[in-house]
Amino acid sequence: MDDDAEDEIMEATYGALCENGYAGLTMQDIADESEKSKPTLHYHYGTKQELLLAFLDYLLDEFHERLEGDGDDPADELVSLLTPREDEVGDGFRTAMLEMKAQSPYNEGVRDRFVEYEEELKTYIEDTVRRGVEEGVFRNDVDAEGTAEMLVALGNGLRTRSVTVGKTDDELRATVETYVETCLVDGDGV
Amino acid sequence: MDDDAEDEIMEATYGALCENGYAGLTMQDIADESEKSKPTLHYHYGTKQELLLAFLDYLLDEFHERLEGDGDDPADELVSLLTPREDEVGDGFRTAMLEMKAQSPYNEGVRDRFVEYEEELKTYIEDTVRRGVEEGVFRNDVDAEGTAEMLVALGNGLRTRSVTVGKTDDELRATVETYVETCLVDGDGV
DNA sequence: GACAACTAACTGACCGGTCAGTTAAACAGT
DNA sequence: ACTGTTTAACTGACCGGTCAGTTAGTTGTC
Missing domain, CATH: 1.10.357.10 (Tetracycline Repressor, domain 2)
Structure with a gap:
């Protein structure tokens, strides 16, 4: 996948989570937060589940940087x-x-x-x-x-x-x- | 409302929550766990929301008993x-x-x-x-x-x-x- | 022209909530 | 004691809306 696309979707996921919470989070919310459409999210990540796991991995990467004592x-x-x-x-x-x-x-x-x-x-x-x-x-x-x-x-x-x-x-x-x-x-x- | 009915529904809610979690909890789950039907739950509590708030109150009562030093x-x-x-x-x-x-x-x-x-x-x-x-x-x-x-x-x-x-x-x-x-x-x- | 990226339109499943009725018990009038 | 009336408790069937995921097709690029 395009790195730009990945970043954009992950950032959009972050934004949508902040606004809607996890329980209220829909694929449409993430799509709205990005420049992409809902099917595009599925195109890149398959299921909602996989997208969210990718998001957690994305966060873990950021976390590792924080642990630079x-x-x-x-x-x-x-x-x-x-x-x-x-x-x-x-x-x-x-x-x-x-x-x-x-x-x-x-x-x-x-x-x-x-x-x-x-x-x-x-x-x-x-x-x-x-x-x-x-x-x-x-x-x-x-x-x-x-x-x-x-x-x-x-x-x-x-x-x-x-x-x-x-x-x-x-x-x-x-x-x-x-x-x-x-x-x-x-x-x-x- | 019948006290028996209330107890039964609250207990069923407890059971359904244990089994399905909060996110996965449906009114049908609670109905299945009790002897009542789904419309009966609505009859007694109005909305799912109100039922769950009543459940929290029910728990708070139990909690108070625990605080008997x-x-x-x-x-x-x-x-x-x-x-x-x-x-x-x-x-x-x-x-x-x-x-x-x-x-x-x-x-x-x-x-x-x-x-x-x-x-x-x-x-x-x-x-x-x-x-x-x-x-x-x-x-x-x-x-x-x-x-x-x-x-x-x-x-x-x-x-x-x-x-x-x-x-x-x-x-x-x-x-x-x-x-x-x-x-x-x-x-x-x- | 082939492939990656993307999308409008759609589908199927699910779920909260409603509604038109049923049942059974309490109650009043005679 | 019998009968008609009311009402609380309850339910099967259904509706409207939502949402994840799919499809069929378009666009752009090498």
Whole structure:
């Protein structure tokens, strides 16, 4: 396929998901968001299912770029990994991803991609925690694996709450910061 | 409406949600799960939407009963509040609730009910944390409100992970226990 | 002219909701 | 106690709309 076409369709899918959510997403919505027609989407991707899986792969690629550690302060890096970036403006996309995630049990392809995503995030967090311990920023009795599991779950839960209960991004950030400060950061050289 | 009929329909809705999930749930599924016909469901509840809101209210009632504090050890109580009960067997229901929760932004009625649920849970956890501090079980420098926010988010995130990534209930419990032990419980009389 | 990209028009399945009726129980009048 | 009336509960059959996916054909390009 044309690379331009692929990009256009993936971007249109992103836009349509933000606007309509996952449950309300139709092929027509995606077509409307792009310069293409609905049959063209089928021409390129076969089924809706396949298009959406391709979209998740497209997101995973972007995610990998985000995991280019900047060697920052481990505490700051944990916080920025677990809080939404500025370019994720509005709840639309976050909500749609939550909806999709909830489809994992019914859809192997979706599940595989979310498992991969969370696995990689967790591993990266684990490494960051270890780095923090080595650099003496974190207490040396923290369990990297357990902490990473905690943090991934916490990040998930906070994003969910931002969507359902309407927590602001600042509140999310504050909660993560508090956890990192009180439970990880070494206050007195232990 | 007949109380028997109401109970029957609510139970059937529960069963149908477990089997089909929220996205895949049809009025016919609920009818099949009960002894009633599809038009009867409409007769009692009007629209699918209203039926589902009534179902959430039904769940909220059950939830209130769960919040009858047993005056247990605060640490134990926090853990049991945040981990699934034994009678929640299988992922079906948990998944369906996650799907529904993700509909909050599109549906005011749904949102209201989840907000109420999470609000009450958070308040109860907050009280339990305070009790723990007063009883000297928890460190006296813990911030009850911040901790409650943390714990509610953590609980949400863990349940989500049990559904998507396939974490077992034992793993969920272990993570919550670790948090309570390392971040709340007073190790040396501080 | 052959092939890739694209589309207007269409189809079949599904689903929420409606409607015209049925059943059975409660109730009132005699 | 018998009979006519009302009403809540319920249902089979159907309708309107929606949406994923198909078909048959057009356009553009090498």
